[in-house]
Amino acid sequence: MALMPHQPNDLMIRKLDSIFPLSDEERGALQQLPILLKGIKADREIVGIGERPAQSCLILEGFTCAYKLSHLGKRQIMALHVPGDMPDLQSLHLAVMDMSIASISSCTVGFIQHEDLRRLCEQHPRLTAAFWRETLVDASIYREWLLNVGQRSAYTRMAHLVCEILIRLKAVGLVEKWSFQWPITQEKLADALGITAVHVSRTLQALRADGLIRMEKTQVSVPDWERLKEAGEFDPLYLHLQVRKGA
Amino acid sequence: MALMPHQPNDLMIRKLDSIFPLSDEERGALQQLPILLKGIKADREIVGIGERPAQSCLILEGFTCAYKLSHLGKRQIMALHVPGDMPDLQSLHLAVMDMSIASISSCTVGFIQHEDLRRLCEQHPRLTAAFWRETLVDASIYREWLLNVGQRSAYTRMAHLVCEILIRLKAVGLVEKWSFQWPITQEKLADALGITAVHVSRTLQALRADGLIRMEKTQVSVPDWERLKEAGEFDPLYLHLQVRKGA
DNA sequence: CGGACCGTTGAGGTGAGTCAAAGATAGTGG
DNA sequence: CCACTATCTTTGACTCACCTCAACGGTCCG
Known part of the structure; x- marks a missing residue:
């Protein structure tokens, strides 16, 4: 657990709101979302490939990455995450992790139960769209990295x-x-x-x-x-x- | 317009249902979804980077791909699509296309208005989850391709x-x-x-x-x-x- | 039958990999 | 505060997987 400069919910709200304008009611609902804070040292695995997490994480301070290994043990980092990102939001609908998430630097991470996210999405359909959109931007970044690495x-x-x-x-x-x-x-x-x-x-x-x-x-x-x-x-x-x- | 061996809606329903079991009511709603069929020759652009489509497409026959060009004009294909796939479902929430979609072979493509998809998702929240999940699997494939190309x-x-x-x-x-x-x-x-x-x-x-x-x-x-x-x-x-x- | 692709082959070139060692830096504990 | 270590970065020499260029052969189709 770590002290935060401001509420973790605020960072998430500001980020969602910046690209998907929210109503006061929606902001209020997000404000209520329970987020469990955790301080994590550098180079620690946060979620592992093959796991079935019951929560998603939110980066608050520091950097994390998503990666996989080839059979020769070579590692491909597929994404870097900065504060405000939700690296494994996908696990809300894809039961099994197909990649691992690890810290790159020491960082502060918030954990949100899937259960709570699901309830929130049911009650506020526009928030569903906002979270969906976040995962679509992640996908767009993967595409750009493919161009980068391939060409x-x-x-x-x-x-x-x-x-x-x-x-x-x-x-x-x-x-x-x-x-x-x-x-x-x-x-x-x-x-x-x-x-x-x-x-x-x-x-x-x-x-x-x-x-x-x-x-x-x-x-x-x-x-x-x-x-x-x-x-x-x-x-x-x-x-x-x-x-x-x-x- | 082309003749289809079976209703285009069926292909979509079967695919969604196979990984995300649907109720009869949901299947019925999908069955009603208007889909405009179009036959497309090989090597034609279907949606271009920078466009703001008002519809998403569904591959019914043949193959398509998503690609981008580097400044040197080198092309990276980021995904291949087979019948049943919805290559630009993302455009439902990301206004501007960040890649192009083109046919690889001659193919039959169905077009679904965003308007209709949005209405469907509002009325059937579980279908929202099913479509969201489809885009998450696309993202997972991009990640695997990154590992493939990178390592x-x-x-x-x-x-x-x-x-x-x-x-x-x-x-x-x-x-x-x-x-x-x-x-x-x-x-x-x-x-x-x-x-x-x-x-x-x-x-x-x-x-x-x-x-x-x-x-x-x-x-x-x-x-x-x-x-x-x-x-x-x-x-x-x-x-x-x-x-x-x-x- | 002739053109337009598409796939194959060969020879030579190069961007990035490998291996190895030395320097810089940061973290730890006494 | 410093000595000790581990980690990270740099450098040089050599290698190699894949690229480039160019020519040739196959196949399809009007």
Whole structure:
């Protein structure tokens, strides 16, 4: 259990509301949702492949990832999660986990019982749509990663990933002046991009040499967003961030 | 417009029912759903990236794919669709298409208005769950493809893809004696696996030489399922086919 | 019978992998 | 506070799975 800077429910409400405007009543119902907080150290499995969870989780602080292993033991990270994300919302309707979720950094995670989510969805059909939409955005991100891993060079892939994380962190207010905390090792970047850790090292050096990113410890900053975007062939369409027309 | 061997609604109902048992009332409601049939030639775009469709489609005969292009014009196919699939159900909640859908072979496609789907979901909340679940299985397949493209050799990837298509076709009764129609060119296989068409040719030769697949024209057959499964590191868990316990 | 695809083959090239060792950094405990 | 360790990053030399380019053969269909 950990102390939180603000109520965990608020983060979820703000995120759902930002892309799917909610009524006061719906916000109130979400506010009532029981969320069990838990502090988790880095590199711990949170849900494992093959399990049948009775709850879904909500990332509050830190980073997590979804991954699978090949028979040779090589790991593919299929998604990175930032605060506000619900990595295994899918388990609400897919009984058995087909991937594992693990912490990347130390983090705070909230757990919500499926039972409670189901009741909420029954009573507020528009919330069903909001949660459904969240899982659809996840799917869209998987698609973009497929394009990334299948067709782009290591250099472009890396630039693309940095762009994505920047934008997603910006959406939850965790970016200041094009700079953000990102405690991720090169080995994990390698697993996310489908290259080796050695090649991640060389690729990051190239990006730094080209002035596209700057790194100090776990802090990443982007000196020239336009050039990084271009290098990463990044178009934020697939994140489906703005639904409100004209927003 | 094309003649169909049976009502298009039946195919959808059978598929939803197989993993998410429906009541008679729900089946009746689905039966009423207006579906507009259309025959489509091979290699035609059905929905384009950036569009805002007011309908979703249902594949009835033939094959389609979802794809995106990199800036260099390289194409990544992110999913293959077989009869019974609804490739752009996501557009019900994500206004703008983030990928394109195109026919791979000549095919018959049914179109369902979002308006009608929304009304159906409002009146039958359990159908909402059934459709939601369909999109979650799509997402699970994207994840498996990420593992495939990111971590496995061309040989393993190809074997895995053949396994997946076989199982999915089997589920809709389109496989007979480990053999099925699969009118797909090597160039499209290349785009789906993230390798070149030349390498697809060599990889298929290797699989044939090893006795894992046999091919005549557009017919593929699998002489030894167990060995192909092993070669492709294939575990059907991610397709989430059996929900009914003990089925 | 002729063109348009599609699949095959060969030779040579390259982006990324592998292996191994050395440097940097961070965490731990005395 | 420092010594000790474990982990992470960097570097260099070598290898290889897959790519590129180019030519050729098959097959379908008007």
